[in-house]
Amino acid sequence: MGGIKSERLLSRLEELASIGARSDGGVCRLAFSDEDLAGREYVITHLKRLGLEIRIDAIGNLFGILRGQTNLGAVMIGSHTDTVAAGGKYDGALGVLAALEAVECIVESDSLPRRSVIVASFVNEEGVRFMPDMMGSLFFCGRVSLEDVRLTSDTGGNTIGEELDRLSYAGSDILDDIGVDFFLELHIEQGPVLVDAEIDVGVVTGVQGLSWAEVTVSGTANHAGTTPMERRQDAGEAAGAILTRLRDLPSLIEDLRLTIGSVTYHPNLVNVIPQEVVFTIDARHPDLRALKKAEAQIASIIQKTGSETACSVTSRSLARVEPCDFSETVIAAVEAAATDHNLSQRRMKSGAGHDAQILSGSVPSGMIFVPSEGGISHNPSEYTTPENIIRGANVMLHATRNLAGRL
Amino acid sequence: MGGIKSERLLSRLEELASIGARSDGGVCRLAFSDEDLAGREYVITHLKRLGLEIRIDAIGNLFGILRGQTNLGAVMIGSHTDTVAAGGKYDGALGVLAALEAVECIVESDSLPRRSVIVASFVNEEGVRFMPDMMGSLFFCGRVSLEDVRLTSDTGGNTIGEELDRLSYAGSDILDDIGVDFFLELHIEQGPVLVDAEIDVGVVTGVQGLSWAEVTVSGTANHAGTTPMERRQDAGEAAGAILTRLRDLPSLIEDLRLTIGSVTYHPNLVNVIPQEVVFTIDARHPDLRALKKAEAQIASIIQKTGSETACSVTSRSLARVEPCDFSETVIAAVEAAATDHNLSQRRMKSGAGHDAQILSGSVPSGMIFVPSEGGISHNPSEYTTPENIIRGANVMLHATRNLAGRL
Structure with a gap:
């Protein structure tokens, strides 16, 4: 079983970071902005190139579906591409692009998995301009209504509904015909624990x-x-x-x-x-x-x-x-993948909120953390080494294959 | 010796307060704004009506001169008509309109004093939009240069020079041909001391x-x-x-x-x-x-x-x-005036800065305080009773006559 194509993933991280790039090296793609839409278009282009079926829901959540051999529930993988106002290149973007990379590797392997694999990019995870955060996954899980989302306004009085219409950001697709059995998200730790302990991969067991x-x-x-x-x-x-x-x-x-x-x-x-x-x-x-x-x-x-x-x-x-606990099945798949790649690993809780935390209320879920240099995130100087990005993406690919192959 | 015309002064306070009036009953005449200029025009109209000689200096300080019988140094009386963004009707305005009232009474008495009396209205006492405060009196006393004043900018990058030009606010007059021997300012206390102690008039001995x-x-x-x-x-x-x-x-x-x-x-x-x-x-x-x-x-x-x-x-x-001490001559004139009007009085320091504090560096100066209900100022609910306004203005008239009659 081959690994990911490192250069491809790393160069895509740079390409996506050029959309909404700040002069200080950071990224600004606030949810429902022109830059946020352009970031999503970048992902869509690649999903289409792989021949995936694209679906966009009523608040702009993006899904690219690779059909598996069976009708067993799908494995969903992904994260978000919106950022805070002065964000970095990795928070969210890594999870979406590593999911794209995993699916691309699966497509290239010419060996379709049992289960469908869905690349997901959820809108407005950061909740900077429009509260609450993790809005896209909350909507996907039926925990906020379309009406409430559309009426949400920023401090200037503009509503999400107006921005969705202005940008033609929303779609009309739903995912109800496809069951989702697992969700897995790769993310930078955003804290100093892994770097300080010189651990390659964090196996996230839940969110505080x-x-x-x-x-x-x-x-x-x-x-x-x-x-x-x-x-x-x-x-x-x-x-x-x-x-x-x-x-x-x-x-x-x-x-x-x-x-x-x-x-x-x-x-x-x-x-x-x-x-x-x-x-x-x-x-x-x-x-x-x-x-x-x-x-x-x-x-x-x-x-x-x-x-x-x-x-x-x-x-x-x-x-x-409330604190959430992730699925032992997904945790075990992550641990096995890290072990197979001879990576040092540690079970840990997430300090930050993530889409996986919302998904875990509906679907067995889990997360993989890679080290954040200096523990810094939500900052232009947010950084994860190429080596750690590649390690994390390989664990992602491996665990996705594992979960997608299950009966 | 007659007193002031109470109704005239009280109605002028209301008229001036209608310029830049806020819906909450307060006043907004920020220095070098359209409203501030309109407030100054109101004062000029009345000074002209009395036949006073009008002078406006290069940053907009206004002087109305009533010539006395001699060339002895003048008595300057006045304050300012700019306000904070959510100010009241009395801070500054009372001092200028009471000075106008005093001069009007002197004109009506047909008995010119020995010394000239100058009604002064200094610009930008509040220093809200453009720092520092007491700018007009600082300029008048030669403690800031014209160039520095004109280059002073607000947070939006607009300079006082631009505002002076836009509004044709500045003049080209100077006052160097007229010596000023005394300065006296009537002002609300802006603190609770007089109201709490039920004292009619504060004889201000200096500023902290x-x-x-x-x-x-x-x-x-x-x-x-x-x-x-x-x-x-x-x-x-x-x-x-x-x-x-x-x-x-x-x-x-x-x-x-x-x-x-x-x-x-x-x-x-x-x-x-x-x-x-x-x-x-x-x-x-x-x-x-x-x-x-x-x-x-x-x-x-x-x-x-x-x-x-x-x-x-x-x-x-x-x-x-630095703390300043007022002139014992001016203090004594204020005390004598209050005594003649059978008013209760107390010597006190000013807690707030005032133009008189700046003038005192160049000219023997003094101040009269009237009670502020609740000690409230810089607030739409700033209030001084009509009785106390009349008391203060009578002390002002009386002390001005006293000082202007000196050899």
Whole structure:
């Protein structure tokens, strides 16, 4: 059984990265933009060249179907080609192009597998301009409606529906006639674990759960020079007291990842006491019980610390995804593929959300991680070595063949 | 000696407030905007009606001159008519319209004072769109050059020079032929001291000093889900540690007013570890030694706390104004006027900066404060009762007559 064609895959990664290329070496293909559409067209061109059957659903998810010898449920492989505003060349793109490469190798081998293999590219995995993230896989799994997706608007008031129509981005295909029995996604780790431990391949056993909240602290805007300290209702000071306690939580709950990524002051002027501060909390944990414990402590800190200040404090949940466990069948197929290629491997949880996490609610799923240099992603300097790309893609091809050959 | 004509002054305050009126009852006359020009035209119309000699300097400062009987140095009275973006009806406007009212009363009295009286309206006191604040009085006192003013740009890259030309806002007059011996400004307190103590008039003895700094904390943007806590360079966490200690300073230095008004996160996304946080510090104290002590402790906290974090921290001074003491002659004139009107009065420092503070570097100066309901200013709900407006304007008229009659 041959391996992938390394140069072909590597040069396609560069070609796709040239679509929406940034001057700093990064990539910008925000979902439902002209660049995002051009990226998808690039993939379609190659799927067509291989003679695959193309289907595009009502929100733009792309599928290229290689028919197998039987009507057994298909193996779906892929990822996404949208990026964050200042993204890199590998997040998402690697998973789609490695899936294309795997199917191309299968086509070239002239030995059709038992099961159909479907290359999938899901829209709006990043959720930067239009929330939530992983929107394409959520829609594919029936967890958001077409109407809700189309009415989703960005901060400028433009809706996805308008962008789909403007770009002729949507299709009318469905995939209901083809059962999907497995989903497998190759992705960069986006963290430093594999690089630090010098491990070739991460065998992903699941995705940690996530809980996002937004907290609004309301005080009174007033003059910085004339308002005595004891007369102030300073939303910044109250928010700061809450943030200090929240930032202690990871030292109290093992394996908790907690990020205060967004803090916005209003009116945000040097000489005006802040009237309002809005901040977000991103809490993640691989264990559901620990995640719930973190959520309870976050709520308690917001309530208790907030009540000790002169300001009013409210909070709301922005998103919540429970931890998921991947299919032991898919995990075993990945492990076997890595072993056959003599690669070092480690079972690990994913810290980031992925389409595979959504698929796993409907289909036995799994993921392969390759090392991210410096643990950096969502950044123009995101980088994975050619050697590791090739290793990951070979594991992808091998595991896909394994799953597609099953009875 | 008669008093001011109350209804005339109160109705002019409403008329001026209708220029740039906001739907929420506030006023927006940002410096060098169409509304700001219209506000100045309103004042010019009235100065001309009184037969005053109008002069407009190269950055748009307005002067209306009532010639006195002698060539003794003039008494200048006034304030500004620009506002913050969501300002009130009284900040600045009261000082200019009360000066107009005082001169109108003097004209109507048919008894010319010894000294000339000049109504002054200085441009860009607020410094919202174009920094620094008190720009008009700084220029008048020769402390900023015409070239520097004209080249000052807003965040959109537009310069004051372009706006002056677009609006034909500037004149070519100078005031060098007229000596100015006194400056007096009536202003709302913008703080709660007079209202809380139920005092009619504040006799302002000086302005507290001010020190503004901007701190930039630089970390590394990374994925909130995949980056282990111990591997992070979180600019938000580092900034938070500094802010917590800075906010303790007012409890250590008596009478220090410290405000963190602006905090800006970058990239400011829920699931990205903050790469950079920029925040401002506004420190004010009426005593120069205490202000310097505060500046030293601020620098020490930034340096020490910053060095304990994984991020790099830099800071720069944005503005610095030393505390000023007003002229005992002007202070005594204000006290005498308040006493003659049987008003309760209190000597106090100004918490906010004012044109009088700049003028005091060149001319014996003073200020009169009237109570601000709730201590609120720079806000559409800024309010001073008609009774207090009339009291303040009468003190203004009386003190102006006193100063203008001096040998």
